[in-house]
Amino acid sequence: xxxxxxxxxxxxxSGAQDDPPTIPLPPLPADSPPxxxxxxETRDVTAWFGARKVLERVSFTMRAGEITALIxxxxxxxxxxxxxxxxxxxxxxxxxxxxxxxLAGEDVYAPGRRPAEVRRRIGMVFQRPNxxxxxxxxDNVVSGLKLSGIRATREERDHLVESSLRQAGLWSEVSNRLxxxxxxxxxxxxxxxxxxRSLAVSPEIxxxxxxxxxxxxxSTRRIEETIAExxxxxxxxxxxxxxxxxxxxxxxxxxxxxxxxxxxRIVESGPTERLFTDPADPRTADYVNGRFG
Ligand SMILES: Nc1ncnc2c1ncn2[C@@H]1O[C@H](COP(=O)(O)OP(=O)(O)O)[C@@H](O)[C@H]1O
Ligand SMILES: [Mg+2]
Numbered sequence: 001x002x003x004x005x006x007x008x009x010x011x012x013x014s015g016a017q018d019d020p021p022t023i024p025l026p027p028l029p030a031d032s033p034p035x036x037x038x039x040x041e042t043r044d045v046t047a048w049f050g051a052r053k054v055l056e057r058v059s060f061t062m063r064a065g066e067i068t069a070l071i072x073x074x075x076x077x078x079x080x081x082x083x084x085x086x087x088x089x090x091x092x093x094x095x096x097x098x099x100x101x102x103l104a105g106e107d108v109y110a111p112g113r114r115p116a117e118v119r120r121r122i123g124m125v126f127q128r129p130n131x132x133x134x135x136x137x138x139d140n141v142v143s144g145l146k147l148s149g150i151r152a153t154r155e156e157r158d159h160l161v162e163s164s165l166r167q168a169g170l171w172s173e174v175s176n177r178l179x180x181x182x183x184x185x186x187x188x189x190x191x192x193x194x195x196x197r198s199l200a201v202s203p204e205i206x207x208x209x210x211x212x213x214x215x216x217x218x219s220t221r222r223i224e225e226t227i228a229e230x231x232x233x234x235x236x237x238x239x240x241x242x243x244x245x246x247x248x249x250x251x252x253x254x255x256x257x258x259x260x261x262x263x264x265r266i267v268e269s270g271p272t273e274r275l276f277t278d279p280a281d282p283r284t285a286d287y288v289n290g291r292f293g
Contacts, residue, residue, distance in 0.1 A: 037235055038104035038204035039064035040085060040122070045099035046263075047080050047089065054080055056263040057099070060254055062205075067227060067236040069246040069272060072256030073293030077264025078239045081256070082207045085237065086122035087115040103205065120148040122205040123198035128214050129190035131197070133183030137174055140182045140193055141165060144201045160200050167233065168196035169226040188219025192226060199234070206230065208238040212245065224249050243288055247276055255284045 040062040047055040055077040062068040070078045083089040084097055087108060101108045108118045131140045141161045145152055152160065161178065165171040170192040174185070182193055191211055198206055208227070212220040220242075227236060227249050240246050246253055253276075254269035268275060268284045279285045287293050 037064040037233075038121075039235060040205055040237070041102040041105075042081075042085070043100040043102070045081070045084055045101065046097065047077065047084060048094075048096045049080075049092070050094045053263040054258070055084075056265050058264070058266055060266055060269060062235060062237050063252065064235050065231065066251045067231050067238060067249050068252045068254065069250035070237065070239045070254050070256060071241070071243070071246055072264070072287065073258075074241075076256040076258040078256050079209050081264070082124070082209050082237065082239060085205070085207060086124055087118045088124070090115070116148065120144075120201050121203055122207060123201065123203035124207045124209070125191070125194050125198055125211050127210040129187055129194050131182030131185070131190050131193045134181050136179045137165075137182060137185075137193060138178040141196050141200050144197055148201045150201060161196075164196040164200040165193075167199050167226075167230060168192045169222060169229070170196060186219070188215050188222055191215060191219070191223055195223075195226060195230075199230075203234060206234045206236050208236065210239050210241060213241065220245070243276070243290070247272060255279075255281075255287060257283060257287075 041060070043059050045055060045058040046053060058077075058081060070081065072078055080089060083092070085101055085108075089095050089097055103118070103121060107113075108122070132143060135143065138161050141164050142152070142157050144150075145157075145160075162171060162175070165174065170189060173189060174180075182190060185193060191214075195206075195211075211227075212223050215223065224245065227238065230236060238249065240249075250272045252270065253272040255267045255275065256264050257267045258264040268279060268281045275284060276288050279288060
């Protein structure tokens, strides 16, 4: 596959690409994932916008029951990578990709697989909280059910609203005003509402793209606590530009980098602690120590 070749779409196995990633991936741990939790793996994921390649051969495993942080300077392809994981990339005009994304070992781009089903199992929380502003808190939380084709009785919905809001760390603040509109909440509360909305459809994976970048430090800490508690229920992949946050919340970390003439790749990945204290690649050391990006 060359830069000029027509990129395959939807994803399919492609033949020889260029050289392999700089740093070999760490071996998979012998311990098996916690019961009921799924992991996510990409194999040789390459992405284009039009003729421009923005990610190249990203092979990486996000382990079940862990929080994985994706770090790297702006423009290195972190958001694109996240959108590839839950089949949102293909909604972007001109976007193409190659490679495989395995959810619990099965390719989410397999022929016949429905994108809506993949997006239910792999939820996403965005940089700017995006609740339905005029819709009640209650209806915001259950808004994903219909889209996902999940039927529930009133009683089941009541239960789901409470459990989702509890898991998102918002229940105690809103339990007596579930009828108020989503737009009436503070930014940090809105983001937790969006987390609750994602959780209501029982995803196995939760993708978070800089979920705190629009929030103040107090709200940020609150979300970080929520994320830490969710780890036992859902596998989390979080993009963050905040190095302290990556160290506080994640167990594993991947450092992405693109240059003016090379598409985004993972320079180095591994346990967060090691990446920050003993990085193998000098570019990782420079980035985590704030010398660029
Ligand atoms: N919709 C799009 N159309 C064309 N190029 C895009 C689009 N979205 C992102 N890009 C380009 O792809 C590259 C990776 O972007 P992105 O994944 O947003 O990086 P990051 O999240 O790491 O900042 C950037 O060069 C960006 O300009
Ligand atoms: Mg981004």
